[in-house]
Amino acid sequence: MIHENIKIVVLAEDQNLVLDVNSGSIHLFDDISTKALNKYLQQQDLETEEELEAWQEIEELIKEGSLMSVDNGILPKNINHNIKSICLNVAHICNLACPYCFASGGNYKGAEALMTTEVGKKAIDFLFDNSLGRSIVEVDFFGGEPLLNFPLIKELVAYGEAVSKRKNKAIKWSMTTNGVLLDENISKFLVEHNIGTVLSIDGRKEIHDYNRYFKNHKGSFDVVLSNYLEFKEHTQDYVARGTYTSRNLDFYKDVAYLKELGFNHLSMEPVIGEKITMDDLPVIKESYQKLSKLYLKWLKEGEPLDFFHFNIQLKGGPCIYKRITACGAGFEYLAITPTGDIYPCHQLIEDNNYLMGNIMEDTFNEDLAEVFLNTNIYTKDKCKKCWARFYCSGGCHSNNIKYGNGLNSPDELSCELQKLRLEAALYVQGKILVEGLTADGFKGSDIITKEKINDLLK
Amino acid sequence: MKQKHIITLAKPLLQDTKETGGCGSCQSACQSACKTSCTVANQLCIKE
Numbered sequence: 272m273i274h275e276n277i278k279i280v281v282l283a284e285d286q287n288l289v290l291d292v293n294s295g296s297i298h299l300f301d302d303i304s305t306k307a308l309n310k311y312l313q314q315q316d317l318e319t320e321e322e323l324e325a326w327q328e329i330e331e332l333i334k335e336g337s338l339m340s341v342d343n344g345i346l347p348k349n350i351n352h353n354i355k356s357i358c359l360n361v362a363h364i365c366n367l368a369c370p371y372c373f374a375s376g377g378n379y380k381g382a383e384a385l386m387t388t389e390v391g392k393k394a395i396d397f398l399f400d401n402s403l404g405r406s407i408v409e410v411d412f413f414g415g416e417p418l419l420n421f422p423l424i425k426e427l428v429a430y431g432e433a434v435s436k437r438k439n440k441a442i443k444w445s446m447t448t449n450g451v452l453l454d455e456n457i458s459k460f461l462v463e464h465n466i467g468t469v470l471s472i473d474g475r476k477e478i479h480d481y482n483r484y485f486k487n488h489k490g491s492f493d494v495v496l497s498n499y500l501e502f503k504e505h506t507q508d509y510v511a512r513g514t515y516t517s518r519n520l521d522f523y524k525d526v527a528y529l530k531e532l533g534f535n536h537l538s539m540e541p542v543i544g545e546k547i548t549m550d551d552l553p554v555i556k557e558s559y560q561k562l563s564k565l566y567l568k569w570l571k572e573g574e575p576l577d578f579f580h581f582n583i584q585l586k587g588g589p590c591i592y593k594r595i596t597a598c599g600a601g602f603e604y605l606a607i608t609p610t611g612d613i614y615p616c617h618q619l620i621e622d623n624n625y626l627m628g629n630i631m632e633d634t635f636n637e638d639l640a641e642v643f644l645n646t647n648i649y650t651k652d653k654c655k656k657c658w659a660r661f662y663c664s665g666g667c668h669s670n671n672i673k674y675g676n677g678l679n680s681p682d683e684l685s686c687e688l689q690k691l692r693l694e695a696a697l698y699v700q701g702k703i704l705v706e707g708l709t710a711d712g713f714k715g716s717d718i719i720t721k722e723k724i725n726d727l728l729k
Numbered sequence: 730m731k732q733k734h735i736i737t738l739a740k741p742l743l744q745d746t747k748e749t750g751g752c753g754s755c756q757s758a759c760q761s762a763c764k765t766s767c768t769v770a771n772q773l774c775i776k777e
């Protein structure tokens with residue numbers, strides 16, 4: 272049954288993982304205790320001796336606060352809401368012509384443009400000047416294709432590193448690229464400067480080339496694959512990002528294929544609004560199930576995969592504040608266009624209703640920031656009743672605006688996909704805990720990122 | 730009490746982090762596909 276404070280995931284016969292949503296506690300229930308719990312949740316009477324015995328154990332957990340625990344629904348106070356992270360759209364132009372691009376081919380339905388040094392430096396100053404109380408800030412190079420403005424990236428990294436030293440505040444860099452221009456020289460720079468990189472590669476060649484092609488319609492697979500294979504020889508700080516649309520609902524095959532090619536850090540993303548419909552959910556669910564089985568098999572065989580979305584933390588993970596407010600778009604996180612326009616998020620750049628100001632004009636709409644600050648799982652009725660709330664954090668603001676019914680009404684399809692993914696992740700992590708599986712010495716992107724941040728903070 | 734039907738695997742005490750958390754040092758979590766949709770659950774707390 273579906274309950275807002277309890278999630279049950281079947282791990283095996285007589286082994287059920289029970290997540291207590293509000294405390295994050297994880298229990299392993301046998302079938303009898305699961306039955307007793309379900310009866311309690313459905314307000315039915317317990318019948319057998321065994322059920323009553325199990326009920327006593329359940330009551331113990333309730334008493335100690337690790338089952339049916341409560342959340343007062345109040346956002347923690349004294350939290351720093353200052354800006355922490357910017358997305359620098361250094362190029363509103365692209366060398367590919369992917370039809371599914373949310374940025375309409377890289378220019379966000381506006382003029383093609385490259386960011387200038389002046390705008391880029393001012394944006395970095397803005398970040399450092401307004402991130403009071405923070406010990407680390409983040410800059411993400413994005414586009415279009417950011418490498419079309421590589422000279423600027425080089426310049427800004429040098430600039431940011433200098434400001435970081437002067438202000439005694441760490442800076443963490445990242446970038447998303449389509450890989451076309453990722454040559455030896457650029458790769459070396461990215462590795463040297465610790466720039467965590469998201470490599471776009473959809474999956475099998477025919478899947479990739481169907482959507483990711485050059486302006487002359489030639490697929491980009493061969494070009495980017497060879498660049499990526501070379502790049503990943505020099506770093507573990509990357510994630511190869513696959514994509515699924517209605518063409519590859521069997522995306523577990525794409526993950527397996529990319530793994531076979533040697534990519535150890537992978538993720539697989541649905542393109543929301545791209546022909547995937549609610550009718551596809553059963554097939555997608557099956558794909559996640561197949562992927563979880565493969566994931567565990569690889570782990571047991573000593574060939575582990577870091578699959579980004581299975582890295583959920585059962586024993587700890589982020590604090591509740593982070594889980595309530597998520598990405599922080601509009602206050603902690605801002606996107607900046609080549610002309611210096613400020614938006615709450617890179618995904619909202621085409622929407623003038625969300626223009627927040629301009630870096631060069633020193634304008635910033637605090638009221639709009641406030642709207643985003645006051646949008647979180649406690650303000651969304653649907654999320655308040657959803658078991659996934661502390662893992663999902665209320666969905667993506669931009670998806671909710673574009674495909675749902677506004678900031679406080681999450682998009683139905685995104686919710687269903689999110690829950691399928693989380694269920695698979697709970698299954699995988701539950702199995703790992705119960706069977707005591709480990710991947711000796713192998714680090715997932717969660718650990719790599721944490722170590723990197725700790726290093727930067729030293 | 731000896732538990733026969735239930736084993737507790739993890740007790741992260743999430744609610745307590747209302748007091749202890751919020752340092753803001755962990756990576757920003759963006760759910761956008763082009764940035765690998767890092768949901769908050771995919772992260773580690775820097776302090777732990």
Ligand code: SF4
Binds near residue numbers: 659
């Ligand atoms: S956005 Fe959807 S899946 Fe996420 S917490 Fe809200 S209701 Fe649940």
Ligand code: SF4
Binds near residue numbers: 599600604618669
């Ligand atoms: S609104 Fe969505 S795309 Fe934008 S920063 Fe938040 S999670 Fe990411």
